[in-house]
Structures are given as structure tokens and as C-alpha cells.
Amino acid sequence: xxxxxxxxxxxxxxxxxxxxxxxxxxxxxxxxxxxxxxxxxxxxxxxxxxxxxxxxxxxxxxxxxxxxxxxxxxxxxxxxxxxxxxxxxxxxxxxxxxxxxxxxxxxxxxxxxxxxxxxxxxxxxxxxxxxxxxxxxxxxxxxxxxxxxxxxxxxxxxxxxxxxxxxxxxxxxxxxxxxxxxxxxxxxxxxxxxxxxxxxxxxxxxxxxxxxxxxxxxxxxxxxxxxxxxxxxxxxxxxxxxxxxxxxxxxxxxxxxxxxxxxxxxxxxxxxxxxxxxxxxxxxxxxxxxxxxxxxxxxxxxxxxxxxxxxxxxx
Amino acid sequence: xxxxxxxxxxxxxxxxxxxxxxxxxxxxxxxxxxxxxxxxxxxxxxxxxxxxxxxxxxxxxxxxxxxxxxxxxxxxxxxxxxxxxxxxxxxxxxxxxxxxxxxxxxxxxxxxxxxxxxxxxxxxxxxxxxxxxxxxxxxxxxxxxxxxxxxxxxxxxxxxxxxxxxxxxxxxxxxxxxxxxxxxxxxxxxxxxxxxxxxxxxxxxxxxxxxxxxxxxxxxxxxxxxxxxxxxxxxxxxxxxxxxxxxxxxxxxxxxxxxxxxxxxxxxxxxxxxxxxxxxxxxxxxxxxxxxxxxxxxxxxxxxxxxxxxxxxxxxxxxxxxxxxxxxxxxxxxxxxxxxxxxxxxxxxxxxxxxxxxxxxxxxxxxxxxxxxxxxxxxxxxxxxxxxxxxxxxxxxxxxxxxxxxxxxxxxxxxxxxxxxxxxxxxxxxxxxxxxxxxxxxxxxxxxxxxxxxxxxx
Numbered sequence: 114x115x116x117x118x119x120x121x122x123x124x125x126x127x128x129x130x131x132x133x134x135x136x137x138x139x140x141x142x143x144x145x146x147x148x149x150x151x152x153x154x155x156x157x158x159x160x161x162x163x164x165x166x167x168x169x170x171x172x173x174x175x176x177x178x179x180x181x182x183x184x185x186x187x188x189x190x191x192x193x194x195x196x197x198x199x200x201x202x203x204x205x206x207x208x209x210x211x212x213x214x215x216x217x218x219x220x221x222x223x224x225x226x227x228x229x230x231x232x233x234x235x236x237x238x239x240x241x242x243x244x245x246x247x248x249x250x251x252x253x254x255x256x257x258x259x260x261x262x263x264x265x266x267x268x269x270x271x272x273x274x275x276x277x278x279x280x281x282x283x284x285x286x287x288x289x290x291x292x293x294x295x296x297x298x299x300x301x302x303x304x305x306x307x308x309x310x311x312x313x314x315x316x317x318x319x320x321x322x323x324x325x326x327x328x329x330x331x332x333x334x335x336x337x338x339x340x341x342x343x344x345x346x347x348x349x350x351x352x353x354x355x356x357x358x359x360x361x362x363x364x365x366x367x368x369x370x371x372x373x374x375x376x377x378x379x380x381x382x383x384x385x386x387x388x389x390x391x392x393x394x395x396x397x398x399x400x401x402x403x404x405x406x407x408x409x410x411x412x413x414x415x416x417x418x419x420x421x422x423x424x425x426x427x428x
Numbered sequence: 429x430x431x432x433x434x435x436x437x438x439x440x441x442x443x444x445x446x447x448x449x450x451x452x453x454x455x456x457x458x459x460x461x462x463x464x465x466x467x468x469x470x471x472x473x474x475x476x477x478x479x480x481x482x483x484x485x486x487x488x489x490x491x492x493x494x495x496x497x498x499x500x501x502x503x504x505x506x507x508x509x510x511x512x513x514x515x516x517x518x519x520x521x522x523x524x525x526x527x528x529x530x531x532x533x534x535x536x537x538x539x540x541x542x543x544x545x546x547x548x549x550x551x552x553x554x555x556x557x558x559x560x561x562x563x564x565x566x567x568x569x570x571x572x573x574x575x576x577x578x579x580x581x582x583x584x585x586x587x588x589x590x591x592x593x594x595x596x597x598x599x600x601x602x603x604x605x606x607x608x609x610x611x612x613x614x615x616x617x618x619x620x621x622x623x624x625x626x627x628x629x630x631x632x633x634x635x636x637x638x639x640x641x642x643x644x645x646x647x648x649x650x651x652x653x654x655x656x657x658x659x660x661x662x663x664x665x666x667x668x669x670x671x672x673x674x675x676x677x678x679x680x681x682x683x684x685x686x687x688x689x690x691x692x693x694x695x696x697x698x699x700x701x702x703x704x705x706x707x708x709x710x711x712x713x714x715x716x717x718x719x720x721x722x723x724x725x726x727x728x729x730x731x732x733x734x735x736x737x738x739x740x741x742x743x744x745x746x747x748x749x750x751x752x753x754x755x756x757x758x759x760x761x762x763x764x765x766x767x768x769x770x771x772x773x774x775x776x777x778x779x780x781x782x783x784x785x786x787x788x789x790x791x792x793x794x795x796x797x798x799x800x801x802x803x804x805x806x807x808x809x810x811x812x813x814x815x816x817x818x819x820x821x822x823x824x825x826x827x828x829x830x831x832x833x834x835x836x837x838x839x840x841x842x843x844x845x846x847x848x849x850x851x852x853x854x855x856x857x858x859x860x861x862x863x864x865x866x867x868x869x870x871x872x873x874x875x876x877x878x879x880x881x882x883x884x885x886x
Contacts, residue, residue: 146770162501162805201568208568267599274607282607283600317790336485372595372604374570382569385740387770 119410129400133190136396137183139388147387148175151199166357174197186393195394200386205394209376216375219368220360221289222301227356231303232342232349235310240337242315250307257304266297266370283372294371298364302356309352313345320344347417354410358403433592434879435574436537436557439466439485442529442874443675446638446690448529448790452480452538452558458827461523462506468514472581473539475562482516485682487541489518494546499535500832503527515795525827529789534876560585560881567840569594586866586884598742605630605860611885612865614878616858617742618676624860631861635871637680637854638688638787641747643735644772644780644809645849651733651778656713660848661733661779662699664758665751674746678858682851685786693837699851706758717759724759732761737781738769743855744781751781751852772808779850780808785875789855792825800843811848817862 148169152161161169170176174185189196195205238250274282284290317323318341326336376395378398383391394397430436439453440657455467472480486508493500506519520527539555553566560582561574572592576585584589594612595601601613602620606627616624616632624630645652652658667681682687683699685865715724715731723730735752737744745766752762765777772780784806786795798806801820802813821843823835869882 143768149770165501198568203568267603270600270603275603278607281609282603283595283609287754369596370600372593372600374567378569378594380598 118412121411125404125408129397130187130402132400133187134183135395136393137186138179140392141179141182143387146170146175147199147389149171150387188389190394190397195397198383198388198391199386199396200383200391205390208379208391209394209398212374212376212379215373216361216364216368216377218291218416219294219298219373219375220357220364222295223302223360223364224347224353224357226295226299227302227306228353230299231306232310234303236308236337236342237319238307238311238313239279239314240333247311250311253310254304254311256307257300260296260300262301262365266294266367269293269297270371278308285372285374294367294373297371298360298367304358305352305356306349309349310345313348314341343417346414347414348412350417351410354406354413355403358399358406361402362399430537430557430559431534431876432448432878433559433572433574434561434881435559435563435589436534436539437559438534438537439468439531441877442448442532442787444873446790447788448526448532450528452485453528453531456528458525458527459517461827462520464518464520464527465511466516466518466528468516469581470514473558473577473579474558474559475577476540476542476543477579478540478556479540479754480538480540480558481513484540485538486510486516488538488544489536491541491544492536495544496535501532502533503530503536509531523825523827525832526789526791526793529791529794532789532874532876543692551554561587561590561879564589567769580881582881584715585881590879602860605862611862613860614857614865616677616860617671620860621678621833621858622676626879629863631863633859633861633867633871635676635859635875636873637856638873638875639783639785640682640685640687640854641679641741641743641781641783642682643751643850643852644777644782645811645847646775646778646780646809647811649773649778651731654713655846656709657715657731660706660713660758661708661755661760662847663702663709663762664754665699665850665852666701666754667699667851667853668701670747670750674750675743675853675855677852680814681745681857682853684844684851685701685799685849686792687787687854688841689788691792691836691840692833693840703754703758710759722759723761728846730761731759732763733778734765735762735779735781736765736767736771738771739766740762740769741783744783747852748781748876751779766855775810781852787874792840793820793832796820796836796839796843797824800839800848801853808833809849811843811846813842813848815844816842816846816848 148166149161152169174182183361186196193206195209196206197203198205234250234253238247241247260412270282273280280293281289282293294310323336323341326340336377364375365377365380367373368375369381372378380391380395383395431438435743437452439451440448440456441451443449452472453466454469457465459465468480468482468485474480479491489508493503493505504521504524506521506735509517509519511517514640518527537557543554543556554563558581560577560580561696562577564573564575571594573589573590576587578584584600595604598615598617598620601624603618603626604610605613624632645658667683671677671679671681705735710724715726717724723732725731725826733755735748737748739745741864748764752764755762769782772782786799788794797820798804800811801807802817816839819835819839823832823839826832826835857871864885866884866886869880870878
């Protein structure tokens with residue numbers, strides 16, 4: 114286990130290096146000139162002169178060769194400095210760090226909602242297979258998978274804020290403000306967890322050892338929740354792990370719609386304004402999250418299913 | 429954003445007719461052709477309580493030139509000289525009859541230079557300016573809070589505090605207005621304006637257009653070389669339908685480069701909707717639909733155009749789709765592509781849908797120089813015509829306002845004759861306002877003015 118962990122941790126820097134080079138190249142080949150866009154914004158929407166664009170390109174180092182620009186960025190990044198935003202002039206690392214709590218709060222709440230609703234509903238749908246409850250859950254799962262969160266979000270706003278006046282549409286700082294964005298963000302993941310839990314549990318419930326458990330006289334509740342669910346959770350945990358990464362990065366769209374003060378608005382504006390350092394910093398942030406979440410998921414398998422082992426020696 | 433949010437002011441501003449008028453300055457006189465003597469208003473105080481004088485204004489403008497390369501090129505100032513406490517002389521590198529108009533640019537807003545960092549790496553957001561409100565807190569792309577500047581030179585501001593909140597999505601701005609989370613929502617979509625108009629507690633306020641939606645013609649594209657083809661695709665645009673349909677009535681048809689009323693002559697030189705003549709011009713140019721597929725051909729090659737635009741201006745993509753259909757009506761095929769706006773300079777299109785201000789300085793020479801003149805900064809389709817350049821040159825060197833109008837009209841007519849670009853419509857700016865807001869002073873004609881000391885609550 115220890116050598117497995119060491120091996121995985123040692124590959125992380127290499128993976129990050131690869132991801133950062135690819136994203137740097139992609140951004141570089143994307144159309145659009147950061148200097149021109151920056152000046153246009155500074156000039157209040159008025160296009161800058163060719164001369165001004167050239168001066169700023171020089172100032173920003175955009176005329177340097179690609180490897181030099183990448184090397185400069187990577188050297189700073191390993192020291193924790195992701196550079197400065199072309200747009201605001203502020204430190205990107207500081208900006209991401211400042212906005213991260215709001216994004217984490219939203220993503221964690223959405224994940225909690227998805228788990229607390231998705232897994233029990235999936236279990237109920239499996240146990241009550243073929244009943245109206247199962248049908249409702251399956252329709253819900255279908256809607257959750259089919260309706261993107263950028264459609265769900267305005268729909269929730271219109272219903273609960275504009276029509277019913279139950280919840281605020283926008284804002285930050287109170288529990289009420291959190292409900293709509295968290296529900297909108299969690300809906301897709303909740304549906305996915307529900308579907309997966311149902312399918313996985315149905316498979317487990319049909320196994321011989323489950324029949325044995327029932328034959329021993331255990332109650333249905335014990336059979337399903339203690340023996341069935343534990344065995345059915347392995348694929349669910351895998352999805353949960355990737356969902357955390359998607360929720361943290363996918364919160365970007367929801368944050369933009371609800372005006373949530375996380376990294377979302379910062380990144381979306383950064384992308385549309387060709388603020389390369391911001392986009393590059395965000396890609397690195399998402400990559401780090403995904404790598405560590407994947408590692409945590411892999412390690413959790415060891416505890417959930419003792420049959421799995423990572424090292425060559427027998428466990 | 430310091431001027432629209434009531435934090436900063438410039439030496440000059442644009443009035444309701446987009447003409448230049450003094451603001452922090454009280455007078456401007458052009459002595460020599462390269463020197464403007466500017467008299468400042470007395471009694472203006474910065475947010476830190478310090479009085480504004482010529483030394484402070486010189487320092488502020490010098491810093492603006494140092495910190496912003498775009499402003500340096502725009503103003504082309506040689507040096508600024510302080511004559512006395514309230515008078516300074518601005519020397520330009522070349523004759524500049526419209527310097528006061530250029531000094532309406534918000535990057536020339538006046539701040540106490542001792543509060544502005546000299547390094548371009550440091551933010552100047554907390555500089556002491558002169559507007560009716562002063563900054564309390566600021567978070568980029570999120571929120572900004574301002575409070576009243578109690579010794580503001582035009583009187584006490586009507587509000588104690590204003591909070592600005594950023595919502596990138598126009599639908600979110602609309603919903604925030606409907607739920608009462610905000611009192612004013614800016615930049616509503618035409619569809620959003622319909623929703624606001626149907627709500628008795630809300631009001632739609634419309635500001636005159638300052639920007640234009642138009643098509644750059646790629647003058648280096650082989651298909652666009654024939655003047656008759658350019659003329660035909662211009663006559664194919666039903667601008668009334670664009671304004672009433674695509675913009676839901678929240679736009680004026682654009683027959684030329686400038687919005688109605690900006691130049692006395694512009695209506696006579698504009699384009700009309702005339703598909704019959706457009707078809708005839710294409711036939712004259714040698715195009716005919718020989719294979720009966722509805723698209724004209726010449727030498728066996730169909731006249732298929734590439735139309736590009738960018739998504740940030742919501743009206744542009746539907747405008748191009750409507751234009752595609754209007755072109756089809758005269759037998760011209762078109763492909764619509766949604767791309768980055770900076771590709772407008774890269775010439776891989778025949779026509780590029782774009783949005784730009786043409787009245788920014790209140791002077792027609794500014795837009796003609798940038799959009800029409802050979803090599804102009806906004807001449808992204810590379811239009812070039814010696815006759816038009818000569819007329820714009822005459823305009824640039826003339827200082828008499830009447831003479832400038834005449835040269836501007838001649839240049840505009842010549843550019844229209846050559847179809848330098850294809851104007852489509854001038855969209856109005858839409859604000860959604862709660863009925864609790866008292867906003868008799870706005871919205872103002874120029875886009876850069878929004879919050880003033882009069883806007884308040886009932």
C-alpha cells in the first residue's frame with residue numbers, strides 16, 4: 114500500500130507537467146490576441162491602435178518564443194506564483210485562494226445534497242423495483258441526466274424566486290442564498306448517483322450471498338443497508354470521486370448564472386477576455402483536484418473491498 | 429468603469445446630442461494648432477478633500493499617459509504645461525482640433541496623482557477622484573460599494589450608498605430585478621425588456637444608440653472585389669426588418685456610419701432596401717442562376733459568402749442569420765460562422781458582423797479615421813480608396829466645425845458609394861428600473877455616463 118502510494122505521488126508532478134504543457138499549447142493556438150483584448154477593455158470598448166497593441170505585447174512578453182513563455186510561467190508556478198491577470202493586474206494565486214471558499218462551499222453542499230438524496234432514492238428504487246416509486250425515481254434520473262444545469266438554474270430561479278418568492282435568486286452569505294445554486298449544481302450528480310446505486314444494488318441483491326443472508330433470518334433492512342449497499346457502493350464511490358472534480362470545476366457555470374462570488378465568474382470572464390494566465394492557473398487548479406480526488410478514490414477501494422490490493426505481495 | 433459608476437469625471441463630457449461640453453474644465457481655447465489652453469473649474473475637491481488645481485490635473489494626465497499605452501496613442505500629447513493655478517496648456521505632437529472630444533475618454537479621468545501608483549503593476553482603484561461617489565470596497569467581477577462624496581462640487585449626492593453587483597448573464601440581471609434584489613439592471617436583452625415592460629412595478633428605460641451593428645467587408649476577398657457585388661449585398665439588407673425583428677424594435681435602421689442626428693447630411697447618403705436592384709446589379713456583374721438552385725454563379729462558380737461574427741453581442745448571431753436569409757433572397761449563398769471577435773482582423777471571411785461605437789468623441793473624424801481610412805485601427809476589412817483618404821485628410825486638418833461637417837459628409841458619401849462596410853442597425857441601450865428609483869436625469873445619451881449625483885430613491 115505504501116509503495117503504491119509513493120508510486121502514485123511520484124507520478125503526480127509528471128502528470129501536472131504534461132497537463133500544463135498541453136493546456137499552454139492549446140491556449141497559445143486559440144485565436145485571439147490577449148494584448149488587443151486587454152487594451153479594448155481598458156479603452157472602454159474602443160479598439161486600440163496597432164502601435165499600442167505592439168507595445169503591450171512587448172510588455173506582457175507575448176512576443177517571446179513559446180518555450181521561453183512556458184518556462185517563465187512554469188518556474189513561477191512551482192513557487193506558488195501563477196502570475197498576474199492581464200485584466201485586473203492582481204495575483205491569480207491570491208485571487209483563486211480568495212474565491213476558493215465560496216466555490217468549495219457550493220460544491221461541497223451540492224455533493225452532500227447529491228449523496229443524501231441520490232443514494233437513498235437509488236436504494237428505494239432498487240428495493241421497490243417495478244413500483245410507482247421506482248418509476249418516479251427513474252423519471253427523475255432521466256430528467257437529471259437530460260437537463261443541463263444551465264437550463265435547470267434559470268428554471269429554479271423563475272419558480273422559487275420570481276413566482277413563489279420563497280428563496281432569493283441571487284446573493285451570497287446566508288443559507289437561503291445557498292439553496293438554489295446548490296440544488297441546481299447537484300441535480301445532475303444526484304440523478305447519476307441514484308441511477309448507479311439502483312443498478313448496482315439490484316445486481317448485488319441478486320447474488321447468492323444475499324439469499325443466504327435472508328435465509329439466516331436477517332431483516333430486509335439489515336440485508337439491504339448493511340450487506341447489500343456496502344457491496345454496491347464501489348462503482349458509486351468511483352463516480353462520487355469524479356463528481357467532486359466535476360462539481361468543483363462545473364460550479365463555474367452555476368456561479369456565473371447566480372452571480373456566486375467563487376472562481377466561476379473570474380474564470381469565465383478570464384476565458385472570454387483571453388486572460389491566458391487566469392485560464393492557465395485554473396487548468397492547473399482543476400488538474401490538481403482531479404489527480405488528488407482520483408488518488409483518494411483509488412485508496413478508498415482498499416478499505417471498501419479488502420479483496421483488492423495494490424502491491425504485489427499478498428494482502 | 430470609474431466614470432459610469434460615479435467615481436470619476438473627465439475634463440470634458442458629451443451632452444445629450446453627443447457634443448463635447450466642459451465638465452471639470454470650464455473652458456478650452458485652441459491657441460496654436462498644436463496647443464490647447466484649458467481652464468479648470470474652481471472649487472472641485474478630490475475624495476480625500478484635496479482641491480483640484482492645474483498641477484494635480486497635469487499630474488493625473490501624465491500618469492494616464494504613462495500607465496496606458498492606448499491613451500498615449502489616442503491623445504498624442506507632447507507635453508502639458510501649467511500656466512497658473514487653474515489653467516494648463518496641452519501641447520500635441522500634431523494639429524488636433526478635437527482634443528477636448530478625446531478628453532471625454534474615461535481613461536483621462538482626473539485623480540489626485542499623489543494617490544495613483546506610478547507603477548503600472550499596481551492597481552489604481554483606490555485613487556482619489558472627483559465624482560459624486562467614492563469607493564469603499566471593490567472585488568473584480570463581483571461587487572463594488574461606493575458612498576456619497578459629501579463635498580461634491582455639483583451638490584450633495586442623492587444616495588448615501590450604492591452597491592454594484594456583477595451578473596454576466598442578462599437573464600440573471602433580469603431575474604434579480606424582478607425579485608427586487610437590484611433596483612436597476614443594465615444591458616437588458618430585447619426579450620428581457622418585453623418581460624420588464626409587462627411588469628407594472630418595473631419600467632424599461634431606453635437610451636439613444638451610440639454603437640452600431642454592421643458588417644465588415646473583406647476588401648481582400650476575391651468575391652468582394654466587384655463593386656457591383658458589394659453594392660448588391662448592401663441593398664439586400666432589410667434594415668427595418670432587422671430593427672423590428674432581430675432587435676424586437678429596440679434599434680434604429682443604420683443607413684450609414686452614424687446614428688440619426690449626428691451629421692446633418694447622413695440620411696441623403698445612406699443605403700436603401702432594394703432587392704430588385706440588387707438582383708439586377710448581380711446580373712450586370714455577370715452572375716446568373718444557371719443550375720436553378722437559387723444561388724447565382726459566374727464562370728461556373730457559385731456566389732457563396734462566408735459570414736462570421738462573435739457571440740459576446742447577443743444581437744450579432746441572429747442578425748447574421750437574418751442577413752443569410754436576405755442574401756438568399758437575391759440569389760447569394762452564405763455560411764454563418766460564430767468565431768472570436770479578434771478574427772475580424774484576420775480576413776478569413778467575406779463579411780464579419782461587428783459592433784462598435786462611432787460617436788465616442790462626438791466628432792465624425794474619429795470614426796472615419798479609424799474605420800474607413802487606409803490602415804485605420806478599426807479598418808479591419810482593409811478598405812482602401814485614395815479619394816476617400818484624401819477627403820478624410822481634409823477633415824482631419826480642418827478646425828472650423830461647419831467645414832468639418834462638410835468634409836465629413838463628403839467622406840461619408842464617398843465611402844458609402846464604395847461600400848466600405850455594410851451598416852445594419854443602431855441598437856438602443858435598455859435599462860430595467862424598479863419603480864422605487866427616481867432617475868429623471870437618465871439614461872444619458874453617451875454610454876459612459878450612468879450614475880450621477882441626482883439619481884436616487886423615491
